[in-house]
Amino acid sequence: MDLKEKLVSSFMAFEEQIDVHSTLHDTRTAAIKNFENKGFPTKKEEAWKYTSLNSILKNDYSVFPKNENSIEFADVKKYFLHEIDTYKVIFVDGKFSSFLSSTTHDGLDVCLMSSALTKPKYKMVIDEYFNNIANKEESLTSLNTAFANEGAYVHIPKSKVVEKPIEIIYFSTGVEAALMLQPRNLVVVGENAHVQIIERHQSLNENPVLTNSVTEIFAQKRAIVDYYKIQNDMQSANLVDNTYISQKQESRVSVHTFSFGGNITRNNLNFYHFGERIDSTLKGITILGDKQHVDHFTLVNHATPNCESHQNYKTILADSSTGVFNGKIFVEKEAQKTDAFQQNNNILIGDKGTINAKPQLEIFADDVKCSHGCTIGQLDESAMFYMQQRGIPKKEAKALLMYAFSNEVIESIKIPELKQRITKIIATKLGVNLGFDL
């Protein structure tokens, strides 16, 4: 039985196992039907032209999380932003770990999707937002919706400025020979509220993992959301991240995606505008080696006037790694005075890496400012010579240059400890110790 059949035939058993209110039953049923019709995406589809899931669909994944497997905090401490106090919503093999988590209902809700889906007091929020902005036609999103049961639920009320960042981490322990996870996150940020969230998926051993994650983020008027995704997983881990963002007027949402590891990673990042003077920021640093593959597939849908979007993706590819950047900007007829900017810079180290870069601008309004730039290059030799002349060996000089190349994106990280952490990961990734924190 292939994975698709296995998932479809497991659906009824899954629904019986969980206790959900009836409105979701219809949503799930429609979703599994859509997945059943469409199946896993293949390279024949334009949107998946450069990414094939074939090699990872062959594993015999366990599709339901069973028991909570415990892990010691000391063993996973390094994956947390432990230097500062944070809210934590932590999952181990798909099950909530109360031991590792630090949730709250005090003035805001940082808790579990499974409670939110079942407890009456969350019903209004779930009815209004759950599966509201997620694409109901997209096959993998539908698959996630059908099985959506666990994940992080974050609800920030009006005017609340959340002092501590929220960490959402999905660990997999490798107890299962192969594990498929379908986390579902919902983030609702009220008017004038402000929140910072860090999301991470992390395998702790080399058994294959396939994560098909969906996150819906709703930013109300003037809300500020800073979302950071850290992807530095094992070579056996695969991730399809589907993130949907709905923005109301004058809200500001930024998503930073740091892709440093994993086997196949696909980031579907979608921004939708519902109001004027919205600001959307999409930034990414991708540093890959071996045969790693990362595909950034972004969409910014400008539907309303006077909004801005800023995209800046930096990619460094070594060995036989491959990178994809497909950035779509859609400017609807009504979206006059749109200011949309997209930049994608790529560096290939060595001669075996591949980058596929595809900016896609579809503009139906006549008074807009849209620009995009895409570069593919190698490390600047004159800069290498300059640093070597100062006594800095080739390897370190390369590392400094790559750091400098990604610096624009690093500089926009608003949590200092996270900025430090990312630079440390980059230094490790580049295999250097420069004697100072970059």
Place this chain on the structure above:
Amino acid sequence: MLSIKNLHASVEDKEILKGINLQINAGEVHAIMGPNGSGKSTLSSIIAGNENYEVSEGTLLFDGEDISELAPEERAHKGVFLSFQYPVEIPGVSVTNFIKTAINEKRKANGQEEMPANEMLKMIREKSELLEMDRKFLSRSLNEGFSGGEKKRNEIFQMAMLEPKIAILDETDSGLDIDALRIVANGVNKLKNENNAVLVITHYQRLLDYIIPDFVHVLMDGKIVKSGGKELAYELEEKGYDWIKNELV
């Protein structure tokens, strides 16, 4: 200290240096002057080890050792310094962190411990004062958004920190106003002693009013065609390069 004999070099099969002979001893200041395209910058790049140039003939000895096969960083560790005409910008790496890395790499290569932090800070303070550099300047990203003058001053600051045996100043005067020129030259003069040497590469005589050379060489079409004392620089300033061309004919 630096001994160049019959040096021929080419880039992409085009011969640029056609037999250079140059002997620089400790304690000396040499100047190489010449029109555009004569090979001045090629010579400095080759001494520093730029791999884009191919040495086809001749020898390049530094303290008696053949350095022609050494990587640029290995030459730097032995005491070769090149002040660049166009210093490179490195966003996100501060002037201080860059020079710390450079110094400690040099020490590591020479079997020394890393420089203690307080010693480093003291040295940075002294040398930055020598070049009249603002403290704020040191925490800025290396060369990013620096004016032409700031870039050159920063080059000489790095030279002061690294204490090379031979410093090659490639068109250090270009893009400098008179005040910056004075500061830069003053820095070089203060660092100058009987154990090190300076090679000034320039198009104009202007810088040589401040850094007085012991020897002046004229480079034309890949060869040193005339050598003399500091008065040669004035003669060139007055009569231009055509005068030498005519003399050669």
